[in-house]
Amino acid sequence: MSIRTAEAHWEGTLREGVGTVRTGKGGITGNYSFRSRFEEGEGTNPEELVGAAHAGCYSMFLAKLLTDAGCAPRKLETTASVQLDSTDAGPRVTRIGLETRGDVPGMDAADFAKWAEEAKQNCPISHLLAAGTEITLTATLAPQ
Template sequence: MPIRTASARWSGNLTEGTGTIKTGKGGLSGNYSFASRFEEGQGTNPEELIGAAHAGCFSMAFSKGLADAGFTPTSVDTTAKVHLDKTDAGMTVTRIELETVGDVPGIDDGTFQKIALGAKENCPISRLLSPGAEISLNASLA
């Protein structure tokens, strides 16, 4: 499997500096700052990028699980809400809320929920993050 890369550059001190983040092949890039990370300032932040990675990974894993069970999804839309909280150990990603809506013809809700839970537990990003962060899932059919 290929090794994936991303990079970041930060200039200045923590509260007044600025930075840029980009993926190795240039598919994503963005500015970030103290304000975009800890306040409501413009730009992105590492937690949003973790959320994007988790939402993308889950959506792919869920689509695969659905297809393996004989259901071809029309679409899977997932949002990841990443919570960054101050703990005794310092700023920590404590939980991620996955919210997904699947348009999956011919599936019943019980089967849909079972496959969604399997995707949450087994996508590589969930497995990476779950030892330290609580991951919840709200899955619904379109």
């Protein structure tokens, strides 16, 4: 299989430092800092990047499942909300809430919910994050 890379550059202390992150092929580049991670400062942070990876992987996996089931989606929109909490062991990602909305001709809400749950359980990034992280799902099918 393929190996993908990303890199991070950091200068300075935790609180005063600044950094950049970049995906291997340059598709995403962003600044990050203590303020963008733990406060409301400008820039991105590792949790947003994990959320983007999870939402993207989940949507692709769901599209495959729906297509294999004979109902190719017109559109899937997924948001991943990544919760970073302070714990006795230090900061930890404790929960990721996936919210997906699908426009899938020929599919009813019950079948969409079934395939959405299957994708949550089996997309590669869900597998990676499942140990120690609660993953929840809200799946909504657009009216036909």
